[in-house]
Amino acid sequence: MQLYTFFPSGSAYRVRIALALKGIDYEPVYVVGGRGGAGGASDLKKPEYLALNPSAVVPTLVDNGHVLTQTIPIMEYLEETHPEPALLPKDPPGRARVRAMAHVMVSDTHSLGTARVMNYLDEKLGLQKKTGHEWLQYWNQRGFGALEKMLAGNPATGAFCHGDTPGMADICLVAHGFVAEKFAVGLKPFPAVKGIYDNCMALAAFADTHPDKQPDNPANQ
Amino acid sequence: MQLYTFFPSGSAYRVRIALALKGIDYEPVYVVGGRGGAGGASDLKKPEYLALNPSAVVPTLVDNGHVLTQTIPIMEYLEETHPEPALLPKDPPGRARVRAMAHVMVSDTHSLGTARVMNYLDEKLGLQKKTGHEWLQYWNQRGFGALEKMLAGNPATGAFCHGDTPGMADICLVAHGFVAEKFAVGLKPFPAVKGIYDNCMALAAFADTHPDKQPDNPANQ
Numbered sequence A, B: 001m002q003l004y005t006f007f008p009s010g011s012a013y014r015v016r017i018a019l020a021l022k023g024i025d026y027e028p029v030y031v032v033g034g035r036g037g038a039g040g041a042s043d044l045k046k047p048e049y050l051a052l053n054p055s056a057v058v059p060t061l062v063d064n065g066h067v068l069t070q071t072i073p074i075m076e077y078l079e080e081t082h083p084e085p086a087l088l089p090k091d092p093p094g095r096a097r098v099r100a101m102a103h104v105m106v107s108d109t110h111s112l113g114t115a116r117v118m119n120y121l122d123e124k125l126g127l128q129k130k131t132g133h134e135w136l137q138y139w140n141q142r143g144f145g146a147l148e149k150m151l152a153g154n155p156a157t158g159a160f161c162h163g164d165t166p167g168m169a170d171i172c173l174v175a176h177g178f179v180a181e182k183f184a185v186g187l188k189p190f191p192a193v194k195g196i197y198d199n200c201m202a203l204a205a206f207a208d209t210h211p212d213k214q215p216d217n218p219a220n221q
Helices: A010-021 A047-052 A071-081 A092-106 A115-124 A129-151 A168-183 A191-201 B010-022 B047-052 B071-081 B092-106 B115-124 B129-151 B168-183 B191-201
Strands: A002-005 A027-030 A060-063 A066-069 B002-005 B027-030 B060-063 B066-069
Touching: A002 A010, A010 A071, A010 A168, A047 A060, A060 A071, A066 A071, A066 B092, A071 A092, A071 A168, A071 B092, A092 A129, A092 A168, A092 B066, A092 B071, A115 A129, A115 B129, A129 A168, A129 A191, A129 B115, A168 A191, B002 B010, B010 B071, B010 B168, B047 B060, B060 B071, B066 B071, B071 B092, B071 B168, B092 B129, B092 B168, B115 B129, B129 B168, B129 B191, B168 B191
Parallel strands: A002 A027, B002 B027
Antiparallel strands: A002 A060, A060 A066, B002 B060, B060 B066
């Protein structure tokens, strides 16, 4: 299994965590994406990468010739092919709750702060850095605010988003929490989210796969 | 089963199609969302709706007291609780392909053109209508361009996104195709996408659930 990964990407971080939680060995393929290279051109628009991933985004996972894109579908695939430890509960309402929390992070929140969106605000709309920062803050506050309400006071919430084992929602919470803490709003206004974030970061699967620990991060070179 | 729906929402349209394809009866609850009412205030920020859906978005599905949000998780729930007719193939790589196409539409594309995002561009950034239109065109071209490459020439593509029966990817293609044709780019530059869109719209499950046919659409009142 090969994972095309780029250290600062919250999306690539999600899949690294999922592979680590499931104990799946893989070969990392380091590519340079938008806004993260030291002035270098993005690898994601090269024909050989576009042939794998026409959306020109990281990550891409290749398993026995199957080319897999989009992080939640990749996690669903890993869940189906490597069921244990599970990233989803067994009951349909519980699975729906976990997936909904994952989507609040990925579809509703992370999608509005990707490198390609920030590039558009910057280069095409010519917005000031401050305006871009307010944009990130607004969507992060809205996304984490919704997640906080889904977690706080719900009896299904435990040490993690759903019970006492980490799963798909925790992965998405942490990977976007990293982005939010780095670029915009911190997690302090969202105590249930922050408590789960801290519980996750105490685990090697979340800590060792963090962007700060990646070999392609210039800080480690 | 109750579906909180609002006629112009591409997201609510997705779930209406899924319920129709599976032949599931439900009670529609008509709510007014952002930008679509005839000058009326949104129902989505009222406390009783926020208690169901803290993200303040449509749709919400309630099944036997289980409150379900986010369209792809709702479709996964329906697939698990009402397996036939299936919205996903049986093999994990096929399921991953269908889910990835669904996510290209929902997470990468639709998320950038929702009422709340257009409101932000308009009200907080003060952008001209033309600039908002270019924004929609850009993301739609990018999203449908990626989907076109995932479909065209892939032997798994049939009359629909994956084989010859409609599923989760087709639902997301059509629901966003409706938005794209109405507000921004048409589908003509994307022949594989357009062919599948037309095949879907020939089916009652897609045509009868269309925003133009909804009882809460003022055109029908």
